Amino acid sequence: MKLFEYMGKELFAKYGIPTPQGRMAKTPEEAEKIAAEIGGPCVVKSQVLSGKRGKAGGIKFPNTPEEAKKAAEEVLGMTIQGLPVECVLVEEKLKIDKELYMSITIDGSAKQAVMIASAYGGMEIEAQPEEYIIKRHIDPELGMLPFFARDIVNRMGFGLRSEHGKQMIGIIQTLYKICKEKDAELVEINPLVFSDDKVMAADSKVTIDDDAMFRMKDIPFVDDKSPAERAAADLGLSFVELEGDIAVMANGAGITMGTLDTLQVFGGTPRNFLDCGGGTGREATAKALDILLGLEPKGLFVNIFGGITRCDDVANAVKDVYEARGGFPVPLVIRLVGTNQDAGREILKSIGVEAFDFMEDAARRIIELVK
Amino acid sequence: MAIIIDENTNVLVMGITGRQASFHTKQMLAYGTKIVAGCTPGKGGQEVEGIPVYNTVREACEKHRIDASVIFVPAPGTKDAAIENLEAGVKVVVIITEGVPVYDEIDIVAYAKRKGAYVLGPNTFGIVSGGKCKMGIPPNQYFVEGDIGVVARSGTLTYEIVGNLTANGLGQSTVVGMGGDRAVGLTFVDVLEMFEKDDQTKAVVLIGEIGGNSEEIASEYIKDMTKPVVAFIAGKSAPPGKRMGHAGAIIERGKGTYQGKVDALNAAGAKVAPLPYQVPALIKEALGRE
Numbered sequence: 144m145k146l147f148e149y150m151g152k153e154l155f156a157k158y159g160i161p162t163p164q165g166r167m168a169k170t171p172e173e174a175e176k177i178a179a180e181i182g183g184p185c186v187v188k189s190q191v192l193s194g195k196r197g198k199a200g201g202i203k204f205p206n207t208p209e210e211a212k213k214a215a216e217e218v219l220g221m222t223i224q225g226l227p228v229e230c231v232l233v234e235e236k237l238k239i240d241k242e243l244y245m246s247i248t249i250d251g252s253a254k255q256a257v258m259i260a261s262a263y264g265g266m267e268i269e270a271q272p273e274e275y276i277i278k279r280h281i282d283p284e285l286g287m288l289p290f291f292a293r294d295i296v297n298r299m300g301f302g303l304r305s306e307h308g309k310q311m312i313g314i315i316q317t318l319y320k321i322c323k324e325k326d327a328e329l330v331e332i333n334p335l336v337f338s339d340d341k342v343m344a345a346d347s348k349v350t351i352d353d354d355a356m357f358r359m360k361d362i363p364f365v366d367d368k369s370p371a372e373r374a375a376a377d378l379g380l381s382f383v384e385l386e387g388d389i390a391v392m393a394n395g396a397g398i399t400m401g402t403l404d405t406l407q408v409f410g411g412t413p414r415n416f417l418d419c420g421g422g423t424g425r426e427a428t429a430k431a432l433d434i435l436l437g438l439e440p441k442g443l444f445v446n447i448f449g450g451i452t453r454c455d456d457v458a459n460a461v462k463d464v465y466e467a468r469g470g471f472p473v474p475l476v477i478r479l480v481g482t483n484q485d486a487g488r489e490i491l492k493s494i495g496v497e498a499f500d501f502m503e504d505a506a507r508r509i510i511e512l513v514k
Numbered sequence: 515m516a517i518i519i520d521e522n523t524n525v526l527v528m529g530i531t532g533r534q535a536s537f538h539t540k541q542m543l544a545y546g547t548k549i550v551a552g553c554t555p556g557k558g559g560q561e562v563e564g565i566p567v568y569n570t571v572r573e574a575c576e577k578h579r580i581d582a583s584v585i586f587v588p589a590p591g592t593k594d595a596a597i598e599n600l601e602a603g604v605k606v607v608v609i610i611t612e613g614v615p616v617y618d619e620i621d622i623v624a625y626a627k628r629k630g631a632y633v634l635g636p637n638t639f640g641i642v643s644g645g646k647c648k649m650g651i652p653p654n655q656y657f658v659e660g661d662i663g664v665v666a667r668s669g670t671l672t673y674e675i676v677g678n679l680t681a682n683g684l685g686q687s688t689v690v691g692m693g694g695d696r697a698v699g700l701t702f703v704d705v706l707e708m709f710e711k712d713d714q715t716k717a718v719v720l721i722g723e724i725g726g727n728s729e730e731i732a733s734e735y736i737k738d739m740t741k742p743v744v745a746f747i748a749g750k751s752a753p754p755g756k757r758m759g760h761a762g763a764i765i766e767r768g769k770g771t772y773q774g775k776v777d778a779l780n781a782a783g784a785k786v787a788p789l790p791y792q793v794p795a796l797i798k799e800a801l802g803r804e
Contacts, residue, residue, distance in 0.1 A: 252701075254619075284624055352615050354616065358615075385753065396759025397759075400748035400749045408750075416759065422534055450651045450652050450673055451610075451639075502674060
């Protein structure tokens with residue numbers, strides 16, 4: 144789950160990383176009030192979960208509270224990359240002497256967190272030449288030892304005893320603490336700025352591990368999903384909307400991808416990715432089928448190779464939806480094999496549905512039916 | 515031979531009294547797995563499918579030789595359960611649980627390394643040595659003994675491909691699920707090395723997917739292998755920037771693409787099957803079998 148910039152900065156401030164004075168506003172009047180408190184040139188930044196806010200005109204630099212109100216009025220009505228701006232962050236305008244980059248993220252191949260830093264910031268890290276980028280993996284059993292932080296600052300080219308250097312060493316250690324305590328899979332400060340003798344986080348990007356939300360009670364919930372994606376996520380399922388016409392349900396991320404690939408190779412177009420694997424029960428499976436039918440596809444393709452998923456649960460879910468709707472509005476093709484397959488097929492037979500044995504045959508059939 | 519587990523492996527089921535675990539304990543026993551103990555805190559003294567349940571792994575280890583454990587406990591308790599098994603000296607820990615926080619996974623993997631143990635998963639279907647031992651959740655009937663090694667990130671897709679192998683008379687030495695999450699215990703290279711040394715294995719099927727770079731790293735090793743490798747990579751049709759279920763399955767900034775992986779594998783001499791059902795024919799071709 145991605146956090147808005149202002150939420151990330153609140154988190155930083157709580158951990159003692161300096162951030163510009165200011166706070167979030169939902170109305171132009173609040174923005175005006177905050178600007179008056181700051182009492183000087185401000186920045187009004189749109190709060191959306193997307194980059195490129197500056198290019199889209201979502202960041203303004205008012206000099207007075209009145210201008211801040213007007214800036215907030217403009218920005219609050221905007222849509223940036225399809226996302227409506229519902230709040231702004233009003234902050235003091237910093238004097239920026241230098242911009243740097245710092246982040247901690249997960250490196251899956253190393254199976255460790257990795258600190259990435261650069262003495263150059265403000266641009267995307269991918270756009271930087273390799274020689275500017277400093278990386279250091281963090282051994283989970285050691286954590287972020289002080290000398291790791293010193294090494295990074297030293298390699299960035301700053302004096303360890305300089306005012307900036309000392310603050311940076313502290314910030315690096317704090318970033319790792321945030322990652323561990325808040326289960327953040329990404330914490331990024333870009334840019335981290337030198338403002339006179341202070342080092343401050345001028346932006347924040349924080350992503351909390353969705354799998355750790357159960358132990359993150361103090362992090363406010365941010366909804367970054369479409370309605371259908373949200374409905375699927377509430378069922379604990381992974382769902383992605385695509386642009387084709389065959390709605391797809393399969394059990395397991397790999398086979399779901401494999402099913403989409405197979406449809407495409409045979410000339411079909413998938414409407415979505417929906418993984419209902421991992422032992423999803425009868426009721427959730429039925430709800431998932433409802434979500435798919437809500438996409439108004441031309442056909443519905445269910446591909447189940449049951450392991451922990453039981454074929455009878457899936458068949459019962461299909462039957463439940465069939466009975467609740469008095470039939471299916473679009474052609475349905477099911478491939479059903481694996482755990483409790485015979486029981487599942489009996490249930491399907493009772494509503495006149497014949498299951499396929501092989502994915503390829505079933506894929507060809509659904510493509511034929513939607514043509 | 516087979517790798518990691520075989521007919522002599524004594525297995526403990528962690529969380530054995532749960533709904534999924536007890537169901538799959540029955541399935542594993544039916545496959546022939548030597549399950550000798552279960553563990554659920556507070557339920558010591560009970561039995562599940564005739565298997566004694568202990569309160570702690572330490573207690574189970576005092577009564578039995580435990581070679582491998584399969585973990586079915588919910589995600590919030592998975593790190594605790596995995597470390598309990600590793601600390602007790604279990605050398606193979608198979609973690610079925612999905613949705614384990616990534617920092618917990620990192621801790622598990624690091625601790626396993628220190629203890630010299632193998633961790634499969636989290637978020638794996640498990641491991642099957644054909645006809646000998648199954649730890650995990652795959653449907654029994656498709657996994658038969660033979661000479662094909664299979665290594666995969668993803669579960670159901672593996673059943674699909676193993677089902678195709680079996681239907682074409684190609685049994686398996688061992689089928690290894692590494693797990694679909696970002697920080698899992700084994701790499702493709704770890705498993706390919708074991709297959710390369712295993713007498714029973716004559717060819718290997720690698721089942722990968724878009725995202726990350728583990729297939730590219732595996733390709734470097736495949737160059738030096740004496741045994742043929744056939745691969746299938748899922749996610750050919752996936753659009754960039756969309757996470758396809760697994761934590762790692764996402765094409766970001768032009769990296770981890772289908773084509774990049776296929777090119778790397780082809781350059782290493784591996785054949786890539788465009789669709790799952792085409793894997794057996796490529797294996798037969800590589801082994802010169804009808």
